[in-house]
Amino acid sequence: MKNLKNLIEDLKNEAKSEWAIAEDMADMYEQDxxxxxxxxxxxSKDWIEAAATHIAYLDTCIRxxxxxxxxxxxxxxxTATLGWEVN
Numbered sequence: 001m002k003n004l005k006n007l008i009e010d011l012k013n014e015a016k017s018e019w020a021i022a023e024d025m026a027d028m029y030e031q032d033x034x035x036x037x038x039x040x041x042x043x044s045k046d047w048i049e050a051a052a053t054h055i056a057y058l059d060t061c062i063r064x065x066x067x068x069x070x071x072x073x074x075x076x077x078x079t080a081t082l083g084w085e086v087n
Contacts, residue, residue, distance in 0.1 A: 001040055003072040007065055008036045032062040039066050052082040 014020055015029035035058050042051035055063055071079045071086045079086050 001043065001070070001073045003069040004036065004040050004043075004066065007069045008033050008040065011036060032065075035062055036066050036069075039070075043070070048081055055082060055084075 011029050011033035015026045015033065017026075020026045020029055035054075039051055039055055042054060055066055058066070067079060067082070067084045067086065070082065071084075076086050
């Protein structure tokens with residue numbers, strides 16, 4: 001899950017950026033990283049239904065970023081098992 005791990009790392013780095021700190025956005029990026037980590041952990045345990053539910057309840061922006069990272073890692077068929085269709 002290279003792309004999902006990269007997304008998590010990018011979010012953590014963004015949380016530490018001067019811009020995010022100055023604009024009081026660091027907490028948002030940290031939470032997005034935690035949400036992505038939770039999705040990765042659930043998928044690593046093959047808890048597909050739990051991962052799908054977790055992802056479905058996220059805010060739109062981070063949900064889409066996670067779904068696209070999973071798509072890049074696993075392809076359209078796997079992403080569809082989570083309830084997301086990517087063409």
